[in-house]
Amino acid sequence: MSRQKRQQNLIGYLFISPWLIGFSVFTAWPFLQSLWLSFTRYDIISEPKWVGFANYHALFTQDPQFWQSLQVTFTYAAVAVPLGILCGFGLALLLNIRIKGQEIYRTLFYIPSIVPAVATSVIFVWIMNPQIGLLNGLLKTVGIIGPNWLNDPTWSLTSLVLISLWGVGGSMVIYLAGLKDVPLSLYEASLVDGASAWHRLKAITWPFMTPVIFFNLIMGVIGSFQYFTNAFIMTNGGPQDSTLFYSLYLFNRAFRYLDMGYASAMAWILFVIVVGATSILFMTQKKWVQYGNN
Amino acid sequence: MATTDQVSRRDVLRWVGAGVAGLATGTYLLTPGTERRRMRGRKTVRYWHMWSGEWGEVVQTIIDEFNESQSRYEVVPLIIPGSVGESKFLMGTVGGDPPDVMTHWAQVIPTWGSQGLLLPLETLMSRMEWEDFKATSYPVSLTTGMLGESLYGMTIGLNAFGLYYIPQHFIEAGLDPENFPKSLEELCTISELLHRKDRSNNYTRIGYVPSNFLNLSQVFGGGLYDFEKSELTLNSEENVRAMDFIVEERKKVGFDAVNRFFSGLDSASFTGGWPFIGGALSCTFDGQWRVEQIRKFAPDLEYKTIPLPPPQGGRPLAGVTNGNFMIIPKTAKEVEGAWEFVRFWSGLAGSEQAASLYTRGGWLPLNNRIAEAPDYQKYLRENPEFGTFVKVLASQDLVGNPPVPTQTFIMDRANRSEDFAIRGTWSPRQAVEELEKAVVEEQERRRRLGYAV
Structure with a gap:
């Protein structure tokens, strides 16, 4: 490597050094530290003490709430992620149609996704109030007595899944951008061949959109396993642990009971699950994701 | 017009702006935090x-x-x-x-x-x-x-808790507010006369509905902790009786109906929005701070306070x-x-x-x-x-609540047991047993790890 090249590299690294230092100190080091902490007894105040696999053993064999939180989180991911993709993609298709006021509609559907999660939660607590809420008020006008959305174990998780659709505008924008990349010539050719709208969607739009859908699927799955804010504010894990999400339980163990070793073990199990789920999805992509070069 | 050899006015302004911003940020970061001190030398x-x-x-x-x-x-x-x-x-x-x-x-x-x-x-x-x-x-x-x-x-x-009630509601229900029930059972019986519903069968007003296992377990003669022996007493017959009482009374008024009623109220309000002030509650168990709240926000409200009457065989003036x-x-x-x-x-x-x-x-x-x-x-x-x-x-x-390091865990689990019981998922006895089981397991785990329990 020439001296000039080395100098260029050095300057490059100097420019990104603030990020590198920040990443090392605030992400990489705590990340590795938490692995060590997961094998310790640690309550913030006293020094961590090595306990081997005791935290992992207790989680897998003695903690029913751990399994309950996993079940809640997996159920949410299994329902909310596909539903979010379906709604986001559907909205993008509708808003891709050239109609008057298209930009306004796009903006209106996008705005909810930038409303902070805390504000969204507070608003939906009132919308879903069983007695004076807007939702049950609307249902009442058609003769339906609405459920006790957030305070009934049979409805609480469903309610949070429905609320997740509020933020679907974020992925909708990505789908819209993806739709712009589908060559118009293919649509024109298919129209000449007499293809119906359904066939055009199936044979042209869908294959071209699969990389975008795959991206949103990966992000959605990761986001679902980290789901926290809405459940923390709206239900706090209840009723009857029906919304006890994994991250919420982890938070309680860490900051309510000051059991950082146990919480670190939970965090690493979550990390393994997320890596595993993402890897499986990556393995499946060859079968259904179509990139431009294939 | 600026050329490559000349520095334009815009460039100068940009550099000056960046310099001022940098200076301001540096000054802000380097200046020690100012405490709101008014008395120097102390x-x-x-x-x-x-x-x-x-x-x-x-x-x-x-x-x-x-x-x-x-x-x-x-x-x-x-x-x-x-x-x-x-x-x-x-x-x-x-x-x-x-x-x-x-x-x-x-x-x-x-x-x-x-x-x-x-x-x-x-x-x-x-x-x-x-x-x-x-x-x-x-x-x-x-x-x-x-x-x-x-x-x-x-x-x-x-803090101390007692019953707040509105005498006028008692009179309207044909009850004598001066002759307040002497037992918790009697209070729950007369409360049925204080409840009001609308045409859709939704509650519009509620009398007393017992809740809070932590408190009532003590009132029923049990409690979660024996302060003389310094030990937890989670699973006792008195505690089961308290849980059973809460569950049975909730069944009478209808769990879902009461839940819906309270979800529409701002029961935690520290202003004039407290439902008791608005007349949605005829008789409610609450803390002493409400007296000051009523004085401030509803000085004309006619109300009375009285200690919670004990259940049969229970303790008077008891609670957590x-x-x-x-x-x-x-x-x-x-x-x-x-x-x-x-x-x-x-x-x-x-x-x-x-x-x-x-x-x-x-x-x-x-x-x-x-x-x-x-x-x-x-x-x-x-x-x-x-x-x-x-x-x-x-x-x-x-x-007070059990003075043990796992107090938060115990209180969380006690509330969870009450929730499972009043919804009918667990029987009252099972709820108390599950509470004890969870706490014992948690304490054993923490003890094995060397934590104080």
Whole structure:
């Protein structure tokens, strides 16, 4: 490597050094530290003490709430992620149609996704109030007595899944951008061949959109396993642990009971699950994701 | 027009702008934090609390009065949001920057005391003071502020609970408000006459509906902790009876219907929005602070207070409570000043002067000396309904939550068991057994790891 090249590299690294230092100190080091902490007894105040696999053993064999939180989180991911993709993609298709006021509609559907999660939660607590809420008020006008959305174990998780659709505008924008990349010539050719709208969607739009859908699927799955804010504010894990999400339980163990070793073990199990789920999805992509070069 | 060799006006402005912004940022970051000090030359006592709004103003008057009462210390307050009160204290203490004194809720005392974070306050008292404190304080301030033989939290405002009721509602229901039920069972029976529903069968008003297993277990003669033997008593026949009573009464009124009714109310409101003030509740179990709230927001409301009548075979004037406690971290830098402030507010430094402080927030005092001081008596004459809570406070059967390091876990699990029971998922006995099982398992796990339990 020439001296000039080395100098260029050095300057490059100097420019990104603030990020590198920040990443090392605030992400990489705590990340590795938490692995060590997961094998310790640690309550913030006293020094961590090595306990081997005791935290992992207790989680897998003695903690029913751990399994309950996993079940809640997996159920949410299994329902909310596909539903979010379906709604986001559907909205993008509708808003891709050239109609008057298209930009306004796009903006209106996008705005909810930038409303902070805390504000969204507070608003939906009132919308879903069983007695004076807007939702049950609307249902009442058609003769339906609405459920006790957030305070009934049979409805609480469903309610949070429905609320997740509020933020679907974020992925909708990505789908819209993806739709712009589908060559118009293919649509024109298919129209000449007499293809119906359904066939055009199936044979042209869908294959071209699969990389975008795959991206949103990966992000959605990761986001679902980290789901926290809405459940923390709206239900706090209840009723009857029906919304006890994994991250919420982890938070309680860490900051309510000051059991950082146990919480670190939970965090690493979550990390393994997320890596595993993402890897499986990556393995499946060859079968259904179509990139431009294939 | 700018060329490559010339510096344009825009470039100059850009560089000057960047320079000014950099200078301002640097100055901001390098300037030490400014404390709101007004009394130079005095030792600073850093005081953290979680009162804001109107309550914050009341606390500020007490701080000002302390600062004016002596010439050595200046208490400088910092208001912490309630939601981060615990984490802020922990981070500050572990990070070497703790407050000198902080007001916290009672729940933190067993955990932090056992972890060696808090200064045992008896170490700051003379032997005579300590003996006098134990002899004169209301029993509940000892069961709540102490862990083992050490005092880790000094009360500056205990809580007591009682029934608030609206006599007019009783009269409308054909009941005599002067002849209040003598037992909890009787109270639940007459409450059925106080409930009101609309045409859709939704409740529009509710009388008394029992809840809160933590409290009622004590009322039924059980309780979660035996303070004499210093041991947990989670699974007792009295506790099962309390849970069963809550479940059966909830069945009568309909779990879902009551749940829907309360979800439409702002029961936690500290203003005129409290449902009792609006007439949505005819009879409700609540804390003494509501007296002050009613005085402020609905001075014309005609209401009465009375201690919760005991169930058959239960304990009168019993219950579980908590309150506001002053804690001093072991690593506090200005312990003497902090202790002076604690003595001033709690009443250890003088009952008569402290009595006026307690009345400002409608707080219950540390001991009977303060309750009998002229200022406190004047407050009781002006707010006669407050007397109920002073009476409850003096009871031997009013206790704190279990003073064990796993208190938060136990309380969470007790509430969870109650939730499972009133929804019919668990029987009352099963709910109590599940509570005990969960707590025993957690304590065994923590014990194996070497934690204090």
